Amino acid sequence: MNIVDSHLTVNKKIISKRENRFPVIEWSLNITTQQFSYDQHAFRSVFQYSQPIVTVSELMTLLTYEMREKAKQVFRSVLTTGKSQHFTCCLMFSSEEFVYVVFTLNLAKANVVKGTMQPLMKFANHMEIANIFQSLFENEHHGILLTDSESKILVCNSYFEKQMGVKRGELIGKHTRSFNAGRHSEEFYQNMWSKIHNDGHWSGVILNRHPNGEVFPHELTIQKISPVKDKIFYLGLTVDLKQQLSRLMDTELGGIDLLTKQPTKEKFLTELSMFCQKTGHHSGKIVLVVKPKFTEENFHQNLVELSDSLFHVRLAQVTGYLEKGVFAICTEYHFEHNNEQSRAIRSAIRYLFQDIKFHASKAIHEALVKGKIGVSVLGLDSQSPEELLSNSTEAMVEGHAGEGKHLNFYFKSIHDEINRKKQLELFVSDVIKKKLLSVHYQPIVNCKTGELVKFEALCRFPKSPVTKANIEEMITIAEDIDLIADLDHCISTNALKDLNKLHEKYGEQIGLTINCSLNTKQDITEVLAKLAQQILAYVHTPGQITIELTESAYFDSQYKQSNILNDLHKIGVNIAIDDFGTGYSSFSYLTGGLFNILKIDKIFVTDIHQDRNKYNIVKMITGLSHTLGVKVIAEGVENEDELFVLQTLQVDYIQGYLFAKPKALSDLDHPDYFVKKFNQVMQLNNNNNQLERFSSIIKTQIDKLLPNDHLVKTYDYFNQNPKHVLPVIFKKKCLGLVSVSEINLHISPTMGTDAETTQESKKWKKPISQLMNVEFTKLLNTIVVDNLAALIKDNPNFPWVIVDDKEHFVGMIFKTDIFNYLIEENSQ
Numbered sequence: 058m059n060i061v062d063s064h065l066t067v068n069k070k071i072i073s074k075r076e077n078r079f080p081v082i083e084w085s086l087n088i089t090t091q092q093f094s095y096d097q098h099a100f101r102s103v104f105q106y107s108q109p110i111v112t113v114s115e116l117m118t119l120l121t122y123e124m125r126e127k128a129k130q131v132f133r134s135v136l137t138t139g140k141s142q143h144f145t146c147c148l149m150f151s152s153e154e155f156v157y158v159v160f161t162l163n164l165a166k167a168n169v170v171k172g173t174m175q176p177l178m179k180f181a182n183h184m185e186i187a188n189i190f191q192s193l194f195e196n197e198h199h200g201i202l203l204t205d206s207e208s209k210i211l212v213c214n215s216y217f218e219k220q221m222g223v224k225r226g227e228l229i230g231k232h233t234r235s236f237n238a239g240r241h242s243e244e245f246y247q248n249m250w251s252k253i254h255n256d257g258h259w260s261g262v263i264l265n266r267h268p269n270g271e272v273f274p275h276e277l278t279i280q281k282i283s284p285v286k287d288k289i290f291y292l293g294l295t296v297d298l299k300q301q302l303s304r305l306m307d308t309e310l311g312g313i314d315l316l317t318k319q320p321t322k323e324k325f326l327t328e329l330s331m332f333c334q335k336t337g338h339h340s341g342k343i344v345l346v347v348k349p350k351f352t353e354e355n356f357h358q359n360l361v362e363l364s365d366s367l368f369h370v371r372l373a374q375v376t377g378y379l380e381k382g383v384f385a386i387c388t389e390y391h392f393e394h395n396n397e398q399s400r401a402i403r404s405a406i407r408y409l410f411q412d413i414k415f416h417a418s419k420a421i422h423e424a425l426v427k428g429k430i431g432v433s434v435l436g437l438d439s440q441s442p443e444e445l446l447s448n449s450t451e452a453m454v455e456g457h458a459g460e461g462k463h464l465n466f467y468f469k470s471i472h473d474e475i476n477r478k479k480q481l482e483l484f485v486s487d488v489i490k491k492k493l494l495s496v497h498y499q500p501i502v503n504c505k506t507g508e509l510v511k512f513e514a515l516c517r518f519p520k521s522p523v524t525k526a527n528i529e530e531m532i533t534i535a536e537d538i539d540l541i542a543d544l545d546h547c548i549s550t551n552a553l554k555d556l557n558k559l560h561e562k563y564g565e566q567i568g569l570t571i572n573c574s575l576n577t578k579q580d581i582t583e584v585l586a587k588l589a590q591q592i593l594a595y596v597h598t599p600g601q602i603t604i605e606l607t608e609s610a611y612f613d614s615q616y617k618q619s620n621i622l623n624d625l626h627k628i629g630v631n632i633a634i635d636d637f638g639t640g641y642s643s644f645s646y647l648t649g650g651l652f653n654i655l656k657i658d659k660i661f662v663t664d665i666h667q668d669r670n671k672y673n674i675v676k677m678i679t680g681l682s683h684t685l686g687v688k689v690i691a692e693g694v695e696n697e698d699e700l701f702v703l704q705t706l707q708v709d710y711i712q713g714y715l716f717a718k719p720k721a722l723s724d725l726d727h728p729d730y731f732v733k734k735f736n737q738v739m740q741l742n743n744n745n746n747q748l749e750r751f752s753s754i755i756k757t758q759i760d761k762l763l764p765n766d767h768l769v770k771t772y773d774y775f776n777q778n779p780k781h782v783l784p785v786i787f788k789k790k791c792l793g794l795v796s797v798s799e800i801n802l803h804i805s806p807t808m809g810t811d812a813e814t815t816q817e818s819k820k821w822k823k824p825i826s827q828l829m830n831v832e833f834t835k836l837l838n839t840i841v842v843d844n845l846a847a848l849i850k851d852n853p854n855f856p857w858v859i860v861d862d863k864e865h866f867v868g869m870i871f872k873t874d875i876f877n878y879l880i881e882e883n884s885q
Contacts, residue, residue, distance in 0.1 A: 079103050079176035086113055088136065088168040095174070103176050106150040119148045123283040128160075135162045135170055145177070153182045200275075200295035208233045208291060220275070220297050222267055233293075238266040240318050245311030249279075253291070257281045262298065262315050272365075274298040274315050314378040316357060317364035322446075325377025325385055329442040332375050332387060333435060339393060342435040343405060344445040345386045346379070346453045349421070349428040356382070359421060366417035372409045383453075385446060395533070399478070402434060406464070426463065429453045433467040478534070480523045485534045489543050493519055496551045497719035498559075500731060501570065501690060501712045504704055507735020509728070511568030511603065512559060513712065514552035515719045516544060532574075541574045542584050548572070549588060553595035553602075555722055563728050570603040570633065585621045592630060600629035603654060607635045622651045633690070637678065655682050659693025662713075666698040676706050683707070697738050752838065754878050755859050757868035761786045762795060764826035768803060771825060775800050782856055782869070785829045789865040791858050793829030803828050833858055838867045849875065 080102060084095035091112045101107070110116050113132075117125045124146050131142050142162045149155040157178040165171040180186050194201055200217030204210050210228050218225045221236070241264065252259045260278045267273060276296040283289050298315075312324035320328060333342050351359045360382060367376045367386065375387035390405035392398050414422040431453025439445040448467035455465075488494060498512040518531050526534075535541045549571040556569050573588055575581055585604075592602050604625065622632055633654035657675060665671045679689045691703050694713030703711060716734055717726060762771065762785045775781065775797050782796045808817045834852045838859050855872040 079179070082174040082176075083171070084174055085165065085169060085171040086132075088170065100174075103179070104148075104150055104156060105154055119150065120146055121149070122285050131160075131162060132170065135164050136168075139164045143172075153180075155180055198296070200293075200297070202228075202233075202293045202295075204233060204291045204293070206289040206291075211290070217295060220295060221265075222269065236265040238264040238272040238318070240264045240272065240313045241311045242324075245313075248311075253279055253281050264313060264315065264318050272318050274318075317360055317378040317384075319364050319367070319376055319378035319384070322377065322379050322385075325375065325379075326442055326446060328375050328377075329387055329445065333442050333445075336435070337391075340389055340391045341398070341402075341437075342445070343388050343390060343402060344433050344435075344439075344449045345388070345406070345409075346431040346446070346449040347384045347386060347425060347428060348382055348430075348453060349384075349424040351382065351424050351428075359424065363417060363421050363425065366413060366421065369416045370409070370412045372405070372412045379450070383450075385449070387445075395530075398437075406432070428463065430464050431467065432464065438467045477524050481521065481526055481531070481534050482538050484521050484523060485518070485531055486538060486540060488518055489535065489540045489547065492547050494544065494547050494551070495519070495721065496548055496555065497721055498552075498555075498725060499712060499719040500717050500726075501710050502716055502731055502735065504691075504700075504708050504711045507732045507739075509563060509567065509731045510710055511570055511601075513570040513605070513719075514548055514555075514572070516548045516572075517719075536574060536576045539578050542577045542579050545571075545573050545584075546587065546591070549591055550595075553591060556596060556601075558722060562725070566601075568601040568603060568631075570605050572605045572607060572635070574607045576607070582621050585625065589621070589625055589628065589630070593628065598629070600631070602629075603631040603633050605633045605635045605654075605656065606652075626651075626653075652687065654688045654690060656690045656692055657708075659713075662691050662693045662699055662703070663695070664699070666702045672702065672706075675703070675708070679706050679708055700738060754874040755838070755868040755870055756874070759784065759869055762825050762829075763787065764792060764824060764829075766825045767821060768800070768823045768825070768828065769821040771795055771800055772804065772821075782871075784858065784866060784869065785825055786866055791833075791835070791860065791866045792826070793831040794833050794856070794858070795825060795829045799828050799830055835860055835864075836870075837862065845875075845879065 080099045082096050082099045082103070084093065086093050091114065093110055093113050093116055095110065097109070110119075117128065120128060128144065128146065131144050134140070135142050141164075143159060145157065145159045147155050147157050156176050157180075159175045159177060160172060161175075162170055162172040180189075194214050195216075196214070197216060200214060200220045202210055202213035202217050210231050210233065213225060213228055215225070218228065221228065249259050249261075258278065258280045261276075262274055263277045264272055265275050276298055278294040280292040280294075281289065282292055312321050312327075313319070314321050319325075329344070336342060349359070349363060360378075363384070364376075364378065367373050367384070370376075372388050373386045374389060377385045379385055386409070388405055388409045390398075390401040392401040410422075410426065413425065417425070431449040431451065433439045433445045433449035433452065435442075435445055439448050452465040452467040495517045497515045497517050499515060500509055501511045501513060502509055515528075516532065517528065532541070532544070535544045552569060552571055559567050559569065571588075573584065575584075577584065588604065592599050596602055625632060631654055632652045633656055634652050635656050637655045637657055655678070657678060661671050661674050661678075663671075665675060675691070682689050688709045690710040690712060691708045692712045694700055694703065694711045694715045696715060699713075700711060700715060715738070716731060720726075760774070760781070760783055762783050764785055764787050771783070774783070779797050782794050784791045785793045785795060803820060803823060805817055805820075807813050808820065834854050834857045836852065836857050836859055838861050855870075855875075857870040859867040859870060861867055
């Protein structure tokens with residue numbers, strides 16, 4: 058039986074108008090008695106069934122098992138709503154005869170349903186049924202398959218065999234999931250099967266995979282069939298849409314465009330968001346929105362061909378189809394240094410189109426490169442996946458690169474960045490060649506004593522008149538244009554000339570560190586030899602000089618570079634490795650005895666007091682360095698907590714903003730400044746430690762009262778806790794204290810007894826604010842307790858109320874807490 062939905066409704070008007078071979082049979086059903094009455098004369102003129110039908114139960118036995126429950130639902134609906142209903146079903150009267158009929162139902166009066174039974178088609182024998190079944194099953198326009206409850210194919214027709222390109226014998230027993238193209242989500246299939254189980258059917262377009270790997274669209278209908286109890290089959294009807302691609306244009310299902318088999322805009326954004334989360338340190342994401350220049354002829358087929366090609370393009374990590382012939386592609390670019398980004402972006406796009414050209418036909422590739430392409434780069438002109446897609450689409454539509462240009466960046470930021478780099482290159486080159494560089498000095502101090510040990514000479518450029526740039530970018534550009542050796546030579550010359558002035562101000566013992574970058578195309582041995590000559594020319598005691606080698610990855614300690622380092626050691630020069638722990642630095646440098654100072658990079662120092670991994674890394678580096686006789690400098694020390702941790706790890710020297718920023722020679726601090734600063738920091742640490750110990754005795758978990766609490770509440774509390782003292786708190790501030798003493802002043806002997814008077818009874822409601830003690834000792838929680846005896850003498854009344862700088866209540870200290878604290882301090 059089929060309950061008639063809007064799409065299955067049997068139009069009664071049409072039935073009445075056409076000529077019928079069978080009479081309409083009227084019937085009625087008394088719900089109370091379950092008696093079924095009908096026009097038996099008309100009934101017998103149609104059906105070869107002599108046994109009378111007396112009850113509705115007997116009528117139901119003529120229906121298939123699956124249809125009985127559905128028929129009951131229709132009857133219930135008519136009784137509940139009072140609205141007319143109709144349905145179709147098959148009535149089976151013998152092993153051979155069955156009739157296809159339509160029932161109409163109307164509520165005549167309470168508990169009485171009347172209607173008609175209209176025979177539509179009668180099958181008198183198996184031959185008729187077999188002929189009809191054969192014609193339907195082996196049709197030439199629909200694939201038909203029947204599966205068991207586990208979706209394993211039991212039988213299919215020849216048309217389905219041709220559709221799938223698999224012999225029928227190979228299909229039998231095969232699970233339908235083997236046709237899954239992998240384009241629809243798990244959620245899509247869950248929703249599909251949920252509808253089948255709940256409604257009994259599902260219809261839509263689905264993407265299937267051919268055994269040769271081709272993905273193609275099918276129009277599919279699945280019908281759930283239950284011929285007997287606990288027995289389920291699924292009937293599938295399919296139509297191949299490969300030759301009807303126009304029907305699929307801009308049609309989506311479950312987040313997949315059915316024509317191109319690509320993710321739709323929403324699903325593309327979801328996948329793009331996941332991909333963008335995987336961005337590495339030296340990589341970035343590019344989104345291209347592409348509208349190929351396809352002709353109207355074979356337009357849909359060309360879209361499919363391009364889409365199929367994109368599935369094979371390795372560099373197209375995320376792809377999607379937006380609509381109206383527009384595709385979205387995300388690719389990734391990689392770079393070693395920030396200054397290489399523009400070049401890396403251009404290279405990534407070029408390699409992407411080369412990859413597409415390899416997988417697509419020449420015509421498809423030409424249509425692609427002649428079309429309109431918009432480009433957006435994450436982190437440069439877009440900050441999110443949504444912006445990437447929006448900006449690249451805008452660049453494609455508006456043609457940001459100008460008329461006639463095919464490749465359009467959203468922001469001209471990449472082109473602008475290239476121009477900016479060129480301007481900076483000219484500026485850096487001009488400054489270095491004209492020796493307009495200046496030197497700033499940053500102190501390096503003893504980690505244990507704060508004593509000034511040496512200064513590091515750092516490069517500074519004059520302000521650029523064309524564009525803003527920090528010192529790191531300027532130095533990187535100097536390396537890119539291979540002028541870093543000239544820059545180092547200029548700075549080292551000026552710093553070595555200043556060494557005498559540093560000695561005059563800070564003493565002859567003060568050392569000097571100068572940088573030498575090995576990221577140069579010049580011969581490293583010659584660079585170091587030239588530096589050694591400089592040192593000998595300006596310095597009487599080379600042992601005061603440290604050469605700090607940067608980019609040590611370019612140094613090969615096994616070859617001739619080690620000879621020049623040995624020569625520098627012989628004249629007393631110290632050699633340091635800069636930024637150890639980053640890049641390609643290796644402990645192998647230390648084992649060769651060529652380096653005697655190691656500088657730990659700032660990234661391992663920042664927040665070391667909060668990061669266990671950083672702590673362990675610095676501990677390991679420091680311990681091994683000391684074992685090898687190598688001193689350790691920690692750079693980037695900016696707060697006291699970092700200093701205290703580095704002291705516990707026995708780092709030798711520290712450098713950072715905690716003591717001083719790099720300054721010009723004329724602006725350097727007084728010689729006594731560094732030790733004074735160090736002592737201030739250490740005193741702060743001592744105070745903090747003392748404060749931390751003293752704060753440990755503050756009782757913060759204390760019961761509190763409100764000003765409007767009644768006497769009766771505190772009376773009950775102090776009966777159980779007679780020795781306690783409670784603070785009265787209002788808006789986080791302590792207004793007074795309440796103890797047993799304050800309570801007793803307001804309690805008479807007869808209160809709470811049978812002799813209690815009316816006046817005494819009213820006292821129980823007296824608010825705490827009227828009886829609390831407002832004279833108490835209040836101390837800040839930041840007090841430095843350097844003389845506890847004096848503090849007790851000045852504040853003899855306990856308990857002490859502890860507050861913060863906003864006078865908000867923190868806790869209380871009782872006399873017993875002080876005694877216990879003193880005992881513990883004296884025992885240490």
